[in-house]
Amino acid sequence: MRKAFLTGVAVCALLSSFTASVPSPPPADNDQRLAALFDAYWEKNNRLFPLSATSQGDNRYNDQLPNDQTQVYRDSLRAFYQGYLGKLNGFNRNQLSDTDKISYDIFQYKLQTELSGLKLNTWMTPFKQFWGLPISFVQLGSGQGAQPFKTVQDYDNWLLRAKRFPVWADSAISNFRRGAKAGVVLPKALVLKMIPQAQALVVSDATKSVFYGPINKLPAGISAAERQRLTAAYQQLILTDIGPTYKKLGDFLQNEYLPQARTTTGLADVPGGPALYAYYTKLWTTTDKTPAEIYQTGLSEVKRIRAEMERVKTQVGFKGDLPAFFAYMKTDPKFMPYKSAEEVLTAYRGIQARIAPALPKYFSLMPKSAFEIRQTEAFRAASASAEYNRAAADGSRPGIFYVPILDAAKFTTPGMESLFLHEAIPGHHFHISLQQENTALPKFRRFGGYSASSEGWALYTESLGKELGVYTDPYQYMGALSNEIHRAIRLVVDVGMNTKGLTREQAIKYMMDNEAINEQKSTAEIERYMAIPGQALSYKIGQLKIQELRDKYKKQLGAKFSLRAFHDEFLKDGIMPLAVLERKMDAWAAAQK
Incomplete structure (x- = not known):
């Protein structure tokens, strides 16, 4: 490999x-x-794991693609x-x-x-609509991701790596078939999203392919002869290897797998499903909390946050119940001021500018890595949520906050500020970049990750909005509450779908009943949880632990407690399981006394 x-x-x-x-x-x-x-x-x-190496900026294995199937x-x-x-x-x-x-x-x-x-x-479900090699492969080969395209060697590395994709796909299809025989199959709703994703990458004109992107941006220093060779090689690669492979995957999913896909929602409906969900719960939360405990926490948090939402609704003078307020925030034209995707991105850059002056008061540790805001690529935007892609540790690639913008004219403003704090600064960009930049850590820690710690931190940073100079608009604060209740809802629907028989449709409705989200976004979110069971639990569980520690140390230390010192201590050693984190933070608090 x-x-x-x-x-x-x-x-x-x-x-x-x-x-x-x-x-x-x-x-x-x-x-x-x-x-x-x-x-x-x-x-x-x-x-x-050469793809992980590439994402970290370790380019020694950029020509490798192991068949992990x-x-x-x-x-x-x-x-x-x-x-x-x-x-x-x-x-x-x-x-x-x-x-x-x-x-x-x-x-x-x-x-x-x-x-x-x-x-x-x-391994019986090799990829889904939200993750897997067929998705990450496009980001790599487009020239917009972690795979570098600066030298002739870089271009040749991708040719070698990409030529291994057809073998991987054949093995993935074999594993899907073995899963179908064992009764371990994906829900139809997910397969229906996977099919067009694959079909969209089949082209008859290589120059129209997203994989032709690197050729459109050939560096000026590459000779004419090499440019001609690489152009021909990439066209052949797209038309004889990549395109036909995506066609094969799409045809298999459409003609063979979809008829066998299940109409049920959660893991409880597949052989070994309960044990698998118990594993995922522990994996993503890094705790021993049971699904039943997490479900009750979710119900309690939804109730608490709804009460705060009612207060804000009263504050702005809205006449009507909370669902009507949600509908108002989703449909009133004043919340949809944009005409283009660039206007949306510019608005996010404005949020970054507003919080920048306040950051030193709450953080003395700040990353050196560059940061950019980009629109999510069209081929995956329909099934994507906003996300952060880490910077390269060597500084060759910035951290990227990706925003899916399907229709700028329907892009609503409430929640933009809290989303930026979470995905970008001081959320993921701070936590992940500082970890990577800390060369004193062993590399498995510099480049490792635990969702409960990283997503918990990102959700915790949303609570810092008022300190950082945002949430001055009650509708933005309402958006922040909506984002928080969104994570509380996840505890209910994720556990509900996988252990309590909650259907996809019921989960979508529960989400829409409890936050200002439209059906399209709610559907994409619920289907994401179906694709990555348990991952959605990590945010609220991690946030609640961090807030619990902050409150505990503030009570213990009194006047000696410094919020900036607390943040710095949390960030300086990187991402870790919550139990390890609590031992470390307890030792720090004891030293402050």
Whole structure:
């Protein structure tokens, strides 16, 4: 799958030998050995996951595309994780420095979680409308993503990588078929969205393909002969490899898989579904909370936030009930002032400018990475939510806040401010960029992620709007409440669909009944949760934990509590499971006394 990795294995073997020969090494020596173990792990990890390496700016494997749809590949992962867990267990945690104890705990958690996941049948649904290689492949090959297109070698790397896509697709189709035989199939509603996604990427004119983008932007320094060669090669690639592969995927989904897709909604309706959802719940929340507990938390939060919404409705003098207020905010022309996508993007840039002066009061740690706001690409916008794509650690690519704009004239303003705080600054761009820029962290931490911590942080930052100089308009504050209740609703509908028989249609209605969202957006959201069960739980669970810690330390420390210091401590060590985070933050609070 990747280039040979004997060197990393040899290093690990030497480490294991050294461990056996020295029973009680001093702490400093333990720290050095642990750092070497992490380095060796990360080298092999990037060979196993070259697409992740590319996203981090490690360009050594940009020509690689492993077939991760095979049993051989899954077995190699199992051996990889089990081997490193065994090596980690050779260390005495008590002999490590405080920083390395955190790394030890995160590493152990990661390996155990990965091994648990490999026991499940997730491979029977290789991709969905919201995630998977057929989606990320377009972002890479368009020239707008992490895959670099600056040199002739970069262009040749993509040719080699892309030529492996047809084999991957054949294996994915095989896995879909095996899943269908076992009764593990996707809901029809999702398959119906996947089909046009694939069909849209089939072209008869290569120059009309999104994959022709890099040729349209060939660097000036490339010679005429190379330009001619690469142009011909990319046209052939699109017409003989990429286009036919998407056609094959679309035809398979349309003609063979769709008739077998299920009409039910949640994982409870597939073999092994309850165990799979329990795994996803733990994976995404990094807690031991049960789905039933999370469901009750969701109901409680929806009730609390609705009460605050009622207060704002009264404040602005709206006559009517809350659903009528939602309808007003979705349909009144004053909330739809834009005529073009560029006007929407300009409005978001205005939000960035407004919060910038207040940031130093609440953050002394700020990222160096550049940041941009872009419109979500047309091919995926219909099924996309706003999102953040991380910057390259070496500064070669900015962090990007993507905004799906299907029709600028119908783009509503309430919620824009809180969305920017969440997806961009000081949400994901701060958290992820600061983590990547911290070269003192081992690479598995610099480039790792836990949704409950990262999404929890992003949702928590929405509560800082008034401090940062936004939410001065009650409708924007109402939008922030709508965004918060949106995350509370997720606890109800995600658990409800997967354990309580809640249907897709009932979930869409529940969402529309409790927030200012139109049917199109609500449908896209619910179908996203169907595609990534459990992920939507991470936001509110993480936010509630961060807010709980802030309140606890403010009470403990009194006048000694600094919100800026709290934020800096949270951010400086990167993203981690919530239990590890709480131990770290408790130690920080104790030191403040």
